[in-house]
Amino acid sequence: AQSVAQPEDQVNVAEGNPLTVKCTYSVSGNPYLFWYVQYPNRGLQFLLKYITGDNLVKGSYGFEAEFNKSQTSFHLKKPSALVSDSALYFCAVRDPRNWGNAGNMLTFGGGTRLMVKP
Amino acid sequence: EAQVTQNPRYLITVTGKKLTVTCSQNMNHEYMSWYRQDPGLGLRQIYYSMNVEVTDKGDVPEGYKVSRKEKRNFPLILESPSPNQTSLYFCASSLTAIRTWEGRAVRPGRSTEAFFGQGTRLTVV
Numbered sequence A: 001a002q003s004v005a006q007p008e009d010q011v012n013v014a015e016g017n018p019l020t021v022k023c024t025y026s027v028s029g030n031p032y033l034f035w036y037v038q039y040p041n042r043g044l045q046f047l048l049k050y051i052t053g054d055n056l057v058k059g060s061y062g063f064e065a066e067f068n069k070s071q072t073s074f075h076l077k078k079p080s081a082l083v084s085d086s087a088l089y090f091c092a093v094r095d096p097r098n099w100g101n102a103g104n105m106l107t108f109g110g111g112t113r114l115m116v117k118p
Numbered sequence B: 001e002a003q004v005t006q007n008p009r010y011l012i013t014v015t016g017k018k019l020t021v022t023c024s025q026n027m028n029h030e031y032m033s034w035y036r037q038d039p040g041l042g043l044r045q046i047y048y049s050m051n052v053e054v055t056d057k058g059d060v061p062e063g064y065k066v067s068r069k070e071k072r073n074f075p076l077i078l079e080s081p082s083p084n085q086t087s088l089y090f091c092a093s094s095l096t097a098i099r100t101w102e103g104r105a106v107r108p109g110r111s112t113e114a115f116f117g118q119g120t121r122l123t124v125v
Helices: A100-104
Strands: A003-005 A010-014 A019-021 A024-026 A032-038 A044-050 A056-058 A064-068 A073-078 A087-094 A112-117 B004-007 B010-013 B019-025 B031-038 B042-051 B054-057 B076-078 B087-094 B120-124
Touching (some): A019 A112, A032 A064, A032 A073, A044 A064, B019 B031
Parallel strands (some): A010 A112, B010 B120
Antiparallel strands (some): A003 A024, A087 A112, B004 B019, B019 B076, B031 B087
């Protein structure tokens, strides 16, 4: 079964500093990996995904993530945090080798709250 | 504009009173699903649908029903809500990553991100 771990419930960063939100995964095959962001009173918004190719993927709002197969990680990063980046971030995985729902379903981590202080 | 629309956004109800949360998508997606979000648990899948008239249980289906009579709509039904169903609910849709036809898997296809509705915050008292 596939699983995702986000080891930090909350990450605190000062505005202008780099940020990292950690994610590790477990799947039987090559994973499809996603990051979503949830702003207060809003739905989940897609940030970026890794399917294949370059291990460093760039997404919305200046975020990027690095796929590391040996460490089974997909950490979310941003060079310079903004106060407006404060939100709840979810990492998710899909294992496309599975049939039916297992290949289509997203398995989410528990979420990491990012707090960026001025 | 491509979107997934849920209604209502907020709902307070009493134990045992049947309710329906609607979900509609305008992207012609085959795959739709319902998740509930609880603190520290992330999102857990309740039910999913691979296409019209094809639905099945996710990880936490107890106390819920769904239907998929049309491709665009995927309502979530709580026949007799209980306080432990107080949660934030999300509907999602996406193109089907894996297609099956008569029990045989067709080659793995595209993988797109899922589109989520804005959520329904349900409180059962």
